[in-house]
Amino acid sequence: MNTENEHESVDLVDGTVVRQFARAALLAALMGAAALVTIPYPLSPAPVTLQVLVVFLAGLYLGPLWGGASIVLYLAAGAAGAPVFSNMTGGPGVLLSEPTAGFLWAFPIGALVVGLVVHRGLTLRDPADVPLPIVVVGLTAGLILIYAGGTSWFAWLIGTSLSEAAVTVAIPFVPADLLKLAAAVVIVRSGTIDTV
Template identity: 60%
Template sequence: MQTEQGSVDLVEGDVVRVFARAALLAALMGATAFVAIPVAGVPGTLQMLVVFLAGLYLGPVWGPFAIVLYLLAGTLGAPIFSGGNSGLGVVLGPYGGFLLTFPIGAVLIGAIVHRGRDLRDPASVSLPVVVFALVVATTAVYLVGFLWYAWVSEMAVLEAFTVVALPLIPGDLLKMAAAVAIVRSGLIEAT
């Protein structure tokens, strides 16, 4: 029996590095789901902070990839959604709008901060641009999140906003400040 030997093209180091970062952020996304503080019936988690970091550090392509990886694992049964839940029922449930919009938030942050697919050091981006990106992403996640909640729960839109989105604003402002502090600290290497 004869064996054929040939060379294999290696994956570039940059791709491996960014994939590893995406996997790490997906795991962090799952871990932060367990840090839940019930705020007026809404599970307030640290997950928006991970969405912020994914967009800031991984950009508009790999940032959402990390979040989708998390969503896929949770949908397929890994107990990594808030409260240790999993499955398609969670994704299609009352808080599914938030979950499904997390990747869009990462895309928006990445697109605004990096201005394309090439990654830039987020610490080199002006503070107003970074804050603007975080506010745009949060607004998108909230808008879809509370509208989805209203639809699934058959609740009035204003009531859904008051019950679901409004209580989360103070915590997410703190998460924005934390994301900015992390970026400005230089503790995480950008590329």
């Protein structure tokens, strides 16, 4: 038999997976675009962007698995050279050497935790139907994890104590991030966005 002409049949990707995947990819691109949307914020030396809000939305509207995957796609595209990190930087060097890269590494875990708490597992629910306290607890847990990642990375890289690191990279941003948490709650209560 001539093996040259043997072809495996086409293994189509399931329709639901395609929809979730396309949404995850576009949300990853939105995450990159949000790096340019800065909020004027007096306390911070670095620009405050809407990226944490997009991490919340990933967990809320894509669930733990696809939400986390979406942020991983964002990091992978950035590592491959897309200018998606703050100040339009890209490339693997940012993930390896920037003092605030710990926040980037913690973003996928944050999205995962928000998704797990709000959807109580892997099956997606409409976040608008989830009781408000659960949404708030989920978002807060995600935010705390992001801060934990960012603070411990900075302390490790610069060689400061955890509390000094928190004063430098975490505490000044708390009011801005609480604003984004409130914005995520407003978006959920508006009920205008559907899950797949």
